[in-house]
Amino acid sequence: MRDHLSRPVVAVTGMGLVTPLGFGVAESWAGLLAGRSGIQRITRFPTEHLKTRIAGQVTLPGEEALASPERVERMAAMAAAEAVEQAGIGGPFPGPLFLGMPPVEVEWPQRLALARAGAGYPAMVEAAAGQRGLFETFLFGGIGERLAGRFGTRGVPVSVTTACATGASAIQLGLEAIQRGEAAAALCIGAEGSVAPEPLVRFSLLSALSTRNDEPERASRPFEKTREGFVLSEGAAALVLESLESAQARGAEVLGLVLGAGERADNFHRTRSNPDGGAIIGAMRTAIADAGLQAGDISYVNAHGTGTPENDKMETLGMRAVFGEAPPPISSNKSMIGHTLSAAGAIEAVASLLTIRDGMLPPTINHEVPDPAVALDVVPNVARAAKVERVLSNSFGFGGQNVCLVLGAAP
Amino acid sequence: MSEAIWITGIGLASSLGEGVEVHRAALRDPTARPVVDAASFAPFPIHPMPGLAFDAQIPKKGDQRQMEPWQRLGTYAAGLALDHAEARGLVGEMHLLVAAGGGERDVALDEAICAELAALPPEQAGPLLNERLANGLRPTLFLAQLSNLLAGNISIVHGVTGSSRTFMGEEAAGAEAVRIAAARLAEGRGEVALVGGAYVAGRWDMLLLHAASGGLWRGDWALLGERPGGGMVTGSIGAFLVLETERHARGRGAPCLARLMAVRSGAARRQGEDSARASAAALAEGLALRPGHAVVSGASGMPEPLAEERAFLAGLPEPGPMHFTADLLGHGVEASFPASLALGALALAEGLAGQALVTGFGIWRGEALALLEAA
Numbered sequence: 001m002r003d004h005l006s007r008p009v010v011a012v013t014g015m016g017l018v019t020p021l022g023f024g025v026a027e028s029w030a031g032l033l034a035g036r037s038g039i040q041r042i043t044r045f046p047t048e049h050l051k052t053r054i055a056g057q058v059t060l061p062g063e064e065a066l067a068s069p070e071r072v073e074r075m076a077a078m079a080a081a082e083a084v085e086q087a088g089i090g091g092p093f094p095g096p097l098f099l100g101m102p103p104v105e106v107e108w109p110q111r112l113a114l115a116r117a118g119a120g121y122p123a124m125v126e127a128a129a130g131q132r133g134l135f136e137t138f139l140f141g142g143i144g145e146r147l148a149g150r151f152g153t154r155g156v157p158v159s160v161t162t163a164c165a166t167g168a169s170a171i172q173l174g175l176e177a178i179q180r181g182e183a184a185a186a187l188c189i190g191a192e193g194s195v196a197p198e199p200l201v202r203f204s205l206l207s208a209l210s211t212r213n214d215e216p217e218r219a220s221r222p223f224e225k226t227r228e229g230f231v232l233s234e235g236a237a238a239l240v241l242e243s244l245e246s247a248q249a250r251g252a253e254v255l256g257l258v259l260g261a262g263e264r265a266d267n268f269h270r271t272r273s274n275p276d277g278g279a280i281i282g283a284m285r286t287a288i289a290d291a292g293l294q295a296g297d298i299s300y301v302n303a304h305g306t307g308t309p310e311n312d313k314m315e316t317l318g319m320r321a322v323f324g325e326a327p328p329p330i331s332s333n334k335s336m337i338g339h340t341l342s343a344a345g346a347i348e349a350v351a352s353l354l355t356i357r358d359g360m361l362p363p364t365i366n367h368e369v370p371d372p373a374v375a376l377d378v379v380p381n382v383a384r385a386a387k388v389e390r391v392l393s394n395s396f397g398f399g400g401q402n403v404c405l406v407l408g409a410a411p
Numbered sequence: 412m413s414e415a416i417w418i419t420g421i422g423l424a425s426s427l428g429e430g431v432e433v434h435r436a437a438l439r440d441p442t443a444r445p446v447v448d449a450a451s452f453a454p455f456p457i458h459p460m461p462g463l464a465f466d467a468q469i470p471k472k473g474d475q476r477q478m479e480p481w482q483r484l485g486t487y488a489a490g491l492a493l494d495h496a497e498a499r500g501l502v503g504e505m506h507l508l509v510a511a512g513g514g515e516r517d518v519a520l521d522e523a524i525c526a527e528l529a530a531l532p533p534e535q536a537g538p539l540l541n542e543r544l545a546n547g548l549r550p551t552l553f554l555a556q557l558s559n560l561l562a563g564n565i566s567i568v569h570g571v572t573g574s575s576r577t578f579m580g581e582e583a584a585g586a587e588a589v590r591i592a593a594a595r596l597a598e599g600r601g602e603v604a605l606v607g608g609a610y611v612a613g614r615w616d617m618l619l620l621h622a623a624s625g626g627l628w629r630g631d632w633a634l635l636g637e638r639p640g641g642g643m644v645t646g647s648i649g650a651f652l653v654l655e656t657e658r659h660a661r662g663r664g665a666p667c668l669a670r671l672m673a674v675r676s677g678a679a680r681r682q683g684e685d686s687a688r689a690s691a692a693a694l695a696e697g698l699a700l701r702p703g704h705a706v707v708s709g710a711s712g713m714p715e716p717l718a719e720e721r722a723f724l725a726g727l728p729e730p731g732p733m734h735f736t737a738d739l740l741g742h743g744v745e746a747s748f749p750a751s752l753a754l755g756a757l758a759l760a761e762g763l764a765g766q767a768l769v770t771g772f773g774i775w776r777g778e779a780l781a782l783l784e785a786a
Contacts, residue, residue, distance in 0.1 A: 046537035049545050103513045103558040103579065106619060108540060114619075115525035121518055121615035124525070125455075128623045135623035136775070140512055140558075141580030145776050149680060156678040156777055158587050159579040161511075161559045169576060173591070180598050197537075201544040202553035265507065265575035267566040270477060270554050279572065398554075399563030401575045 001245045003259070004292030007179040011410070013252040014087030014240030015350045016079035019337050020056035020233055024082055028337075028347075029354050032362040033383045037217035037336050039231050045197060052209040054216040055195045056233025056338030069104040071193030073143045075236035075343075076101070080151055080189055083238035088252055092152025095185035095242075096177060099144045099159045100170035102194050102342045106138050143191075153187055163397030164304070165263075166190055167237065167345030168405050172261040174241045184246040190346025191236035203232060206271060208308060218366050220339075222305035222332035223312045223378045225369040230306040233338025237346035244411070254410040256353040259293070259390065262286025266400030273314045273396065280318040280402050284392060287404035288322070293390065295323050298406070300361055300386065302352045302393040303378075305332025306339050311396065316374045318394075329386070331364040331379035345395040345403065352391040352407045361386050416593050417660050417667040418783075420496025420653030421753045422488040422607070425740040426458035426646060430491060435757050437739050445646065445739055447632040448613065454629040455622075457612035458646035458741035463487055469568050479515040479555040482564050485609030485746075488649025489565045492605060496653035496665060502570040506601050507562050508592045509577045510584035510608035510745035514556035516616045520547045561609060571605055582709065583678065583777030584608070585748035590674040590779070592654050602659035607651030608745040612644075621645065626713045626774060635735045641714025643774065646741015650750035667786035669756035669767070673698060676779040687719035690778040691770070692726060698768070698782050702729035705764035707755040709771040709779075710735055711742040716772040724770075731764050747771060752781055759785040 001009050017024060020038030021031030031038065038056045044063065047053035060066065060074055076099065084093060114124040128134060136142050144157030162169045167190025174186030203209045210229035212219035221227040247254050264286060266279035273280055288295055304315055319327045333351050334340075340347055355361060360383050367380035393405045426446035427433050437443035448459040465483055468490030469475050475483060493499055524543045528536040554560050559577040566572055576591075578584040585608050592604040611617075621627050621643065628642030660667060675698075679690035706724060710717050724730060736743075736751040743750050748771040755767035764785075771779035 046534075046541065048538035049542040051545070101579070103511075103556075105513050105516070105616070111521065111525060112529050112536065115529035119526035119529055120522050121619065125615065125619045125622045128619050129627075130625040131623045132625070135620060138620055138623075139581060139775060141583055141773070141776055144580060145678070148678065156583050156587055156676045156779075157580070158591075159584070161557075161577050161579055162575065163557065163559050163563075173576075176595070176600075180594060182594070197541050198544055198548075201541070201548055202556075204545070205548060205550040206553065263574040263576075265562075265566045265572040267570050267572050270560065270563055270567065397559065399557065399559045399575075400566050400572075401559060401563070401577075 009244040010175050010178050010258045011242050011244040011247045011254045012239050012256045012258060012353055013242050013247050013254060014083035015255060016082030016238040017347060017350055018058055018075045018078050019235040019347060020058055021337060032333060032336055032351060033360055035363045035365045035381060037365060039216040039219055039338050041216055050200055051204045051211050052200055053213045054219055054231060056231060057195055058234050067107050067137060068193045068196060069137055069143055072101055072191045073146055075193060076147055076189045076191035077150060079236040079238035080187060083240045084151060087240040093187050095183040096155045097144060097148050097153035097157040098170040098173040098186060098188045099147060099157060100166035100190035100342050100346060101143055101159055102192055103161060104138055104140060110134060151187060162401035163399050164341055165345055165395035165397040165401045165403040166342040168395040168403035170346060171239060171349055171405060172403055175258050175261055178241055178243050185242040188241055189238045190343040192234045192341045192343040194341060195232055195234050200232060220307050220335050221366040222307040222335050222364055223371060223374045224367050225371040227307045227309060230308055231338035233340045235340045235343050235347060237343055237350045239349060256356055256410050257408040259406040259408045260287050260291025261405050262290050263403045271398050272310055277314055277317040277321060279400060280314060280396055281321045283402035283404045284318055284322045287406050291406035298328055298390050298392045299388040300328050300355060300391050301330035302348045302391055303330045303332040304394040304396045305334050307334060313373060316376055319376055327376060329361055329377040329379050331362055333362060335365045348393050349405055349407060352393045355391060356388045356409050359385055359387055413597050414599060415657035416596055416671040417655050417657050418652050418669045418671055418756045419655045419660050419665045420492040420498055421668060421756060422492025422495060422651040423753050424461060424463060424484060424488045424649040426461055428461050429463060431757060435761055438754060438758050438761060443739060445741055451613060452618060455618055455627050456632045456644050459613055460484060460611060460647045474568050477551055477554060478564055481514050481609055481611045482555055482561050484611060484649040485561045486564045486568050488609060489605060489651045490569055492651035492653050493569055498603060498653050501603050504573045505571045506573045506592060506604040507565060507571045507575045508588040508604060508606040509562040510588045511558040511561050511577050511579060512745050513558055515614055517552055518615050573601060581744050582747050582771050582773035585745050586676045586771050586779030589749060590676055593671055593674050596654060596656050603655045605651055605653055607749040609649040610743040610746045612647045612741060628712060635710060635712050635737050638712060641712055641717060643712040643742050646743050648740050648743030648746040648750050650746045650753050652749055652752060669759045669786060670784040672782040672784050674781045678776050679778060687716055687772055687778050688723045691723040691780060694780045700728060700768060701766055703731040703764060704766040704768055705731050705758050706733045707751045707767055707769045708735050709747045709751040710737060711774045712737055713774045720770060720772045748779055755783045759783055
């Protein structure tokens with residue numbers, strides 16, 4: 001049960017999802033196969049003066065009072081609970097936690113509450129002094145610590161961010177820990193809860209977001225000619241990784257394998273890939289090689305596919321460079337879910353495993369006007385049956401951090 | 412497969428200044444003290460940024476403009492480490508592991524919005540907040556705030572592109588970055604890694620977060636061991652290390668500054684028997700500590716973890732000289748553990764000890780130990 005580099009083979013024995021399409025793997029996956037959009041007009045907060053007034057929202061009970069880190073923690077915990085239950089692991093989790101999550105900071109409701117004693121920072125700092133709950137909520141390590149406590153994971157909870165590749169990085173860290181023999185199992189989570197006014201403004205200022213506010217469900221259009229930005233979204237995914245040996249020894253159902261991972265940083269620009277595509281091509285090739293495979297062994301690609309003009313153009317370039325004249329089908333879950341940023345890589349890894357399990361390629365919806373520059377089979381609009389053995393899942397981040405995973409069928 | 416790991420480059424910038432010489436000198440001099448700015452953020456003393464000629468490490472003004480001080484400091488220190496290791500030619504395949512918090516907010520904008528909106532009912536404040544943010548936020552500020560963009564800037568400015576991972580979670584993130592970098596090199600996934608972090612102390616947004624813990628030291632600066640009731644003084648620190656397999660370093664004739672023998676981390680819940688002291692004691696099991704080893708402590712000044720750390724250290728065999736990193740640099744949160752490792756390596760290179768135990772007890776969570784041996 002070793003791979004081509006004599007490393008332990010790594011299995012997936014549990015999966016959990018929270019997406020704008022639903023709570024749980026079954027509901028989210030059914031939505032993806034049905035080609036259903038989870039994008040809506042934002043209802044959680046006022047949207048006057050915002051250029052973008054749509055998003056993929058996950059509505060949580062009592063959410064009016066929740067800060068982003070609390071939302072992230074709740075969605076992560078829901079996904080993790082589903083994954084751990086499916087894996088059949090009772091009691092403390094027998095390995096470390098790798099959490100892909102967004103950066104957090106004190107937010108406007110807290111800031112405005114502190115400012116009632118005086119609007120300058122010195123006065124706000126005095127008003128904050130000794131508010132232990134504020135401290136623990138907005139510490140970067142807080143979410144991981146509370147999740148580690150809840151699931152009983154071992155060692156330091158590791159929180160990671162590589163922008164839009166974060167979820168894939170969390171899985172890669174777990175994969176490596178098991179391959180190194182540091183752990184027999186790892187709980188890998190990607191979670192995002194950034195649908196709030198300031199993140200929307202920030203991404204709008206980068207001209208990254210779709211402004212198709214009147215047709216939310218048609219706004220996310222990866223690889224399509226009229227695409228004009230991504231749709232901010234939120235959610236979480238969790239995967240229980242385990243050495244195949246340990247999974248089989250305890251009789252767990254193996255849902256699939258994580259065959260390899262590859263990464264490559266770009267040094268070209270803060271929000272754009274090098275025009276030669278070197279880093280994304282490198283990440284894709286490295287992942288395939290890490291899995292001991294050739295490009296021709298990949299049956300299907302789960303795209304990064306954000307729906308920005310730039311990403312989809314570069315991803316097309318990468319696909320042609322890696323796969324040549326006859327690339328495998330590629331589709332974007334983000335056409336339905338939107339871009340869940342820190343969660344995306346993990347959500348899409350789960351979708352990739354379900355694609356293999358069911359032999360069904362989820363579609364890229366909103367494919368109305370083909371882009372002649374995108375010479376790819378994007379599985380337009382309707383899911384398709386296909387035999388899928390190995391999936392390459394792409395994640396390319398702002399800041400030039402690119403991570404690709406190769407997922408395979410259970411043996 | 413387990414390759415020996417060397418530290419072959421140190422990049423340090425703190426209130427003391429930049430580069431290894433000024434920090435070596437401070438280690439040699441028992442009366443050395445950090446630079447203190449008591450006025451700008453009163454009543455909280457901080458250790459300010461040194462004056463740095465950013466052009467030397469970040470030659471493009473356009474790159475400098477895309478960053479705020481936190482990213483500039485880190486990118487600068489990363490460049491110092493590359494130069495110190497003479498590793499500029501290795502950046503294409505070099506792994507990059509960064510421990511990061513968040514970047515600077517626009518404090519003036521925050522204050523203006525707070526002044527206007529704090530007293531308004533939420534239904535009025537919400538739409539106005541959108542309007543003020545949409546008109547007030549600078550487009551470049553977001554990229555200067557994103558945690559992973561310190562690594563992104565290091566890739567852009569210095570060309571480090573083998574891989575890029577950013578860890579979050581205060582002190583523990585710094586230790587995990589080093590631990591995972593060393594583990595990947597030891598198992599043969601690459602030959603050289605750049606690892607570290609940066610923290611800028613002179614920031615009201617960060618002081619607000621840390622004031623909420625009740626742990627910020629107020630008033631006149633004092634040595635960490637001489638603060639009644641304890642307390643933390645944050646320090647501006649950029650700290651990066653070049654880690655390299657021994658085989659690779661020997662192959663290119665790079666000198667060893669210190670051998671990184673072990674990096675271990677734990678996270679006690681710090682309740683009852685699950686204490687930081689017990690966590691650290693478990694991490695120390697089997698470490699080949701010799702009498703007279705130096706201790707470089709990353710203690711923050713927070714009283715509870717400091718008491719736990721002292722209790723842990725008291726159980727070690729005949730320690731030698733003890734240094735609190737915070738007494739020279741202040742507490743640098745994510746940068747604290749890399750900075751303590753850097754000081755430990757410099758102490759060994761100075762001949763102050765043959766071995767150094769580096770500790771990192773987080774202000775809230777996380778215990779980490781590293782063992783360094785002289786070259």
